[in-house]
Amino acid sequence: MPGNRTTRSWALLMTLTLSALLTACGGSEGTSGGGKVTLRYTWWGNPDRAARTDEAVALFERKHPGIDVQTSFAGYDAYKQKLATQAAGGDAPDVMQLDYRMIDQYATGGVLLDLGTQPTALHTDEIDPGLLATGAVDGTQYALVQARGTEAVVYDAKEWRAAGVAPPRTGWTWDDWADAVRELTERTGKPGSVDPGQSEDCFEVWLRGQGKSLYTKGGGLGFTADDLTRWWTFADGLRREGVVSPAEQTTQLDGSVENTPLGRGKAVSDFNWDAPASGFTALVTDGVTLAPMPSGADGTPGQYFKPSMFMGAAANTGHPEEAARLIDFMINDKDAAKILGASRGIPVNESIRADVVPGLKDFDKTVADYQASVEGVLDDPPQAPPSGDSALQTTFSRDYDQVSFGRMSPREAAENYVTEAKAELR
Template structure:
């Protein structure tokens, strides 16, 4: 890994820690206006999630007239970059949506509030202990899971059926998936899917299907350059056949459904997470369906239920109690749950999940039914990734770009990535 990249990584963590120390006393969170506590709440997502969130926040403000909530959202990539800038500057929003891969980075950097100290305002007793623990670092609760989700093959069922290619099924292998992508290309003239080579998430599913993991509990990497070479050789071979998206299309991915090949009508399917797949409805129509991710050759599933996202509060907030109340409302309020539906995944509060799921409609029901079909087959979730993985997601896609644009071989790119990853995680 180049020395300047290592320096930048350590500099970010140092900046985060120093920013938190410098601002903790002054409290750089939102001020009170007209006697109200003003909170900034930010999240990523599609327009459907945004509309539901705004409606839920409006209900919160109605029930808590002493609190004003200023909201903002963006696509995942843009959101991730902006939050990193805010956090490094000591200006993190009072309440923020967080990814699994951000917990370690921001908690260890002093950015996140210890939510365990807000037990009077924030209830967690109806959240599965295993899921709740994924928001902890060194025993401290820094973030609360909002919902659970899992990866999926999301596809245009109308176009897939019209092609005559057999529909996706539970237990299909990656080789069978690849054969279907080739057939879809031959029958429709479109790529069968987005190129999976660019996605660390898809690689993790494939890797777990081989009995391995991204990160073992002892630290370091759970795979070798040989493993990654096999994955990138598999994906790049499909790209060369036209069975998955071309490099020029794949490089446009930015975390939004609008810029996926499926969203642009350039492919028949996509590899995504179940909840965000609702965004395809506005682009593809009501024929959007969900199917399980491919398994290992022996049928071993690689996908798992994970917290689809978390919510946390800034250590610098001027209103820790009010921030905790908003978090509690988003997770535990029955009316909020009805509004939010499955836009962030299936609720983690057990009593709310039991009340809400039977009444879900349209695509929310599709997500619930999909998860229910997988309930007995998925493995336990892995531990939360180390902080370096947040940066390595970008490195993973960047190195695969070198393969898909034919500037490096899969072997060369895999060795380069493993070298950088080991340095980042050191």
């Protein structure tokens, strides 16, 4: 995981390259043979998502013969780093997949196109207004939500069942979860779960279960060093017991399912967002199942339905209308929706969702059924995180690495993180 990429340094680099951002053409004004427009479209994901995306893009090209689309993808961490480098250098791809955490950063940094300038190419009337608003900053629509998702406990169903451990259930608590991974470890001889201590996402779920939040409405920290100390003490204790993955495995996590303990057969369960967990199906041959995240001690759920990802266009693209048409196609085209399934989450276009969900199969159906099981239970999503959160994800896992390797106590690491976070968010 990279360290020390702060918002201040990123903002300085953005300032130094602002004129390039506004004028550089890079690959954005490219044409291919026959005078076709060429768009670069990038996203993060796993091979399953890549295969479906390429198939959908091929359909787009057939329906829009004047446009060629060059696609590329990577695991989340690698994608995030590359996109930051491209954006800072004025070479952002024409169309890009964006995380909730990226919207504020790239919108305020001048990287993203105001999609409101393309009203004839984009159609948003069948997207829930609340979800649509998550891609806006200060009233300007910079990104469109593609789908919704929620976090889950992902587990090897056959191995869990063979161990004779009670299956996960709605309303189980973090203490219930800890007891389950202890039993799994005892009966399978390997950690019952990946170590959740390194995950800011898991911490947020735990925190919300305590009635707190990751950030305040003003963009400051919504928790204290005491809160983070409790979380890291809890996770570190389980690691010391040997019932979650050891530090040597946890530090190899890079956002891809292939490098997780579950994906390598070295743990029985993991934490992930529901749709991306499809990547485990090629690695866990007996199949994986999704279960609700643990709740607070009183049953308060910490997870929520989150825009699973967005699509945006580069502010300096030479082809804003064509970029908008690709975004519109990936979100609103019924044929594309049949190809994409739930690989990015459940579609947000209401009529497409009604058409697609009943026909979902295999893991797509697993995702849809899982979301249905928690429908009406989860609270509304928080506002999009402030710009500094993208860098703080890295800081969070880096500081927990210090705990995992015994270089810092949970208290020392928590105080260090809170100090850095406050400076980052200032």
